[in-house]
Amino acid sequence: MRIIYSYIKIYKGSAVIALLLMLLELVVELLQPLIMGIIIDRGVLKQDLSAVAGWGGLLLGLSLLAFTAGITNSFFAANVSQGVARDMREAMFKRIQYFTPAQLQKFSLSTLLTRMTSDVTQLQSLLFMAMRIMLRAPLFILFGLVMAILVEPSLATVLLLAVPLLLGCMVLVMVKGVKRFRSVQTNLDQVNHRLRENLFNMRLVKAYDRGDFEQKQFEEANGPLQEANTKALRLMEVTMPMIMFGMNMSLIAILWLGSYQLNGGEAQPGEVVSVLNYGMRIMFSFGVFSFLIMLFSRGRASISRIVSILEEKPRNDGHPNSSTYQSGAVTFDHVSFSYPTRSEYPALEDVSFTVPQGKMFGILGETGSGKTTLAQLIPRLYQPQKGTISFGGVDSQDIRVEDLRDKIGVVPQEAHLFSGTIRENLLWGNKEGTEEELIHSTKDAGIYEFIKELPHGFETKIGQKGVNFSGGQKQRICIARALMKQPDILVLDDSTSALDAKTESDILNKLTDLPYTVFIIAQKISSVKEADQLLLLHEGKIEGVGNHKELLANNEFYQTLYQSQQKKGEVHYVENS
Numbered sequence: 001m002r003i004i005y006s007y008i009k010i011y012k013g014s015a016v017i018a019l020l021l022m023l024l025e026l027v028v029e030l031l032q033p034l035i036m037g038i039i040i041d042r043g044v045l046k047q048d049l050s051a052v053a054g055w056g057g058l059l060l061g062l063s064l065l066a067f068t069a070g071i072t073n074s075f076f077a078a079n080v081s082q083g084v085a086r087d088m089r090e091a092m093f094k095r096i097q098y099f100t101p102a103q104l105q106k107f108s109l110s111t112l113l114t115r116m117t118s119d120v121t122q123l124q125s126l127l128f129m130a131m132r133i134m135l136r137a138p139l140f141i142l143f144g145l146v147m148a149i150l151v152e153p154s155l156a157t158v159l160l161l162a163v164p165l166l167l168g169c170m171v172l173v174m175v176k177g178v179k180r181f182r183s184v185q186t187n188l189d190q191v192n193h194r195l196r197e198n199l200f201n202m203r204l205v206k207a208y209d210r211g212d213f214e215q216k217q218f219e220e221a222n223g224p225l226q227e228a229n230t231k232a233l234r235l236m237e238v239t240m241p242m243i244m245f246g247m248n249m250s251l252i253a254i255l256w257l258g259s260y261q262l263n264g265g266e267a268q269p270g271e272v273v274s275v276l277n278y279g280m281r282i283m284f285s286f287g288v289f290s291f292l293i294m295l296f297s298r299g300r301a302s303i304s305r306i307v308s309i310l311e312e313k314p315r316n317d318g319h320p321n322s323s324t325y326q327s328g329a330v331t332f333d334h335v336s337f338s339y340p341t342r343s344e345y346p347a348l349e350d351v352s353f354t355v356p357q358g359k360m361f362g363i364l365g366e367t368g369s370g371k372t373t374l375a376q377l378i379p380r381l382y383q384p385q386k387g388t389i390s391f392g393g394v395d396s397q398d399i400r401v402e403d404l405r406d407k408i409g410v411v412p413q414e415a416h417l418f419s420g421t422i423r424e425n426l427l428w429g430n431k432e433g434t435e436e437e438l439i440h441s442t443k444d445a446g447i448y449e450f451i452k453e454l455p456h457g458f459e460t461k462i463g464q465k466g467v468n469f470s471g472g473q474k475q476r477i478c479i480a481r482a483l484m485k486q487p488d489i490l491v492l493d494d495s496t497s498a499l500d501a502k503t504e505s506d507i508l509n510k511l512t513d514l515p516y517t518v519f520i521i522a523q524k525i526s527s528v529k530e531a532d533q534l535l536l537l538h539e540g541k542i543e544g545v546g547n548h549k550e551l552l553a554n555n556e557f558y559q560t561l562y563q564s565q566q567k568k569g570e571v572h573y574v575e576n577s
């Protein structure tokens with residue numbers, strides 16, 4: 001809650017004005033039944049028209065004041081609630097940008113989306129209502145009771161008995177409500193998850209004609225959401241009539257008791273009307289209160305989901321006495337790593353090697369052998385549990401993560417392009433990049449000729465997820481994007497897999513001429529054969545290090561791999577070229 005308060009504090013001025021205006025409305029509301037009683041006793045019953053006009057005028061004036069206060073209160077309440085919601089979305093977005101992959105794995109993408117949209121909207125409504133009516137309803141119940149006691153204590157006893165009983169019921173409802181509304185939001189996560197996955201993979205769904213299956217999956221997520229919603233709202237549906245019944249009974253009791261007192265001359269008609277009026281308004285406040293409890297229960301569930309994102313600790317940016325990054329010479333020294341979700345299984349075990357600045361380092365291994373894991377440790381997306389990774393002799397832990405990543409260009413396994421133009425995508429790697437650099441990078445990535453032939457060249461629009469380009473074209477644009485950064489270290493994670501052998505070999509030849517340290521991960525020997533050094537990985541452990549010739553002569557693992565790939569023809573092109 002303290003975090004939420006720190007966001008509200010920014011709008012302290014508006015929030016205080018809104019609350020003061022709300023209190024003004026409350027005071028007027030509390031005075032209205034009293035004045036009505038006075039009009040009846042002093043004006044109507046005594047047939048004193050001037051008293052009716054005087055007190056009636058006061059009532060009208062106060063109503064106008066409350067009306068103006070209400071409108072102004074809405075304005076300030078909206079200012080605070082919308083401002084806080086905007087700031088919170090921004091803060092969450094910022095925090096997510098600095099999430100480590102482990103933190104991203106902890107919160108699924110769908111839950112992040114729900115939290116940043118639906119949960120923040122819930123909080124926004126809660127804040128608005130808090131400043132508009134949330135405090136007014138309970139305060140009216142409390143002070144309405146006090147006023148009723150002041151007007152006619154014996155009649156007010158009925159309310160004094162009924163109100164605490166009904167309040168107790170409401171608190172119980174609130175406790176249950178928080179749990180049920182939390183379940184609504186969790187189910188909403190599931191619906192968003194299914195929706196997102198389906199929309200992102202629509203082409204695959206169509207190709208496999210799995211529309212019906214997907215529909216079923218969606219219904220399986222949508223059904224529980226409806227059930228959770230119904231369950232949460234049922235609580236309100238049952239509570240409201242119960243409260244209304246309790247309050248109506250109290251009003252009947254007041255009327256009954258009032259008629260006795262009137263007959264006995266112990267109370268004035270105006271006093272009975274006043275207490276009855278307070279009772280009716282308290283009943284109305286209970287109605288508002290139960291709606292607010294629903295909002296509050298839902299809002300509380302949302303707040304805890306928002307806060308858990310904001311409370312995630314930012315990544316470790318290295319030690320305070322950070323050394324500066326020196327060079328692209330990379331050393332892994334007895335590195336072992338397990339993913340947080342599979343801590344018992346080492347994805348990498350005791351991996352040691354050194355790559356001098358400007359050399360090409362190939363990483364080979366069967367699927368699941370730890371190649372991508374190794375690549376992710378280089379820009380410090382994960383931290384190894386054992387061993388050290390150093391750059392130019394400086395421990396990566398001592399280098400500020402921004403400095404480190406600034407020097408590393410990564411082309412991930414999945415070629416992802418953002419919607420926008422080709423130019424925008426390339427400049428994403430280096431927003432200050434010149435036209436010359438764009439041409440250079442795209443030429444090195446073997447995609448310049450293709451872009452030049454497009455009717456709009458670099459200004460060609462890329463559809464969502466790059467739908468209007470082939471897999472190989474996307475891979476080459478992604479390589480060019482990394483080259484635009486002019487990094488010291490380039491990490492290509494199986495990024496040439498969709499290219500034909502000739503294009504692949506042309507690009508790799510270009511890369512050898514560049515002064516970068518290149519890590520190239522591949523499944524095929526042909527993709528990495530020209531590398532200065534090759535690292536063979538098997539189940540997270542090193543099976544050998546050396547160049548192609550050395551490994552072919554001395555390493556049994558490599559020989560077997562080579563022979564099996566030769567049979568499939570996967571190394572032929574480069575062998576013969």
Ligand SMILES: Nc1ncnc2c1ncn2[C@@H]1O[C@H](COP(=O)(O)OP(=O)(O)OP(=O)(O)O)[C@@H](O)[C@H]1O
Pocket residue numbers: 105339340341342347365366367368369370371372373374413
């Ligand atoms: N985020 C993750 N959480 C838990 N385990 C993971 C995660 N990513 C990978 N692994 C596991 O770590 C091991 C190494 O995976 P990695 O992705 O590094 O293999 P790879 O050699 O790159 O495989 P491929 O060639 O198929 O991409 C595998 O057993 C994999 O199941």
